Amino acid sequence: MTTTVLFSAQLPLTTISRTLITYTIMNDVSTPHTETYRPKRKQAAKLIGLLGGAFDPVHIGHLRMALEAQHQLGLDHVAFLPTPSPGHKVIDGAQYIDRRAMLERAIAPHTKFSIQTIEERLPPPHYTVRTLNALRQVYADQEIHLCWIMGSDSLQALDHWHDWLKLFDLTHFIIIDRPRQPPLSPSLNSALANRWISSAEALRATATGKLLSVASPALDVSSTAIRQKARLGEPLDYLMPQTVIDYITQNRLYLR
Secondary structure, three states: OOEEEEEEEEOOOOOOOEEEEEEEEEOOEEEEEEEEEOOOOOOOOEEEEEEEEOOOOOOHHHHHHHHHHHHHHOOOEEEEEEOOOEOOOOOOOOOHHHHHHHHHHHHOOOOOEEEOOHHHHOOOOEOHHHHHHHHHHHOOOOOEEEEEEEEHHHHOOHHHOOOHHHHHHOOEEEEEOOOOOOOOOHHHHHHHHHHEOOOHHHHHHOOOOOEEEEOOOOOOOOHHHHHHHHHHOOOOOOOOOHHHHHHHHHOOOOOO
């Protein structure tokens, strides 16, 4: 008959291992066996990219920004945040329900893209700082680092955003390079100088407050120009996915 007796021996405090000593008793002969168990490493934080905007309508420029950030930095996911009513401008194009529907069609083929509709449940105006505060509550029990994706043209005006300094306590920033952008203002450049990093590993190592630049093909596409083309009856091919063009045509959007 074989009997197994387990003893747990705690090693000195300078060692993080714990050795499990097993004695197998067979025919009154005891033979010790040792196995070393080491604590599992803490998993790296997940990186969730966030791309907010009116998406009026969504176009290949938006999609390419998300794809470049996700691919180059290995983001675990990218969430698009269509805003019902942005805090800094008036939307004069499609209704929110149509803008969201077009976005759903545009990202459907991408398994790492999704839509986050949290702003539907927040009172207007929808300032980024308020949205991020709400998202931090959503992900409070998860090891997730948020990464706000924006173009370098938008970065020029970051210090004009509502409560902009508080943003660095809530998210990282991924900056998509735009060609022919002027330098940042001296005050903004000074405020951001110590926040720039050069790798995605640093985004995972730190919870918030860093900026990382990503190169991207220059795509001179804008929602404003697309709306104008739609009003004039010009073709929209290759400016957005065909599913979005079909939705615009079927619902007669942007005709006035």
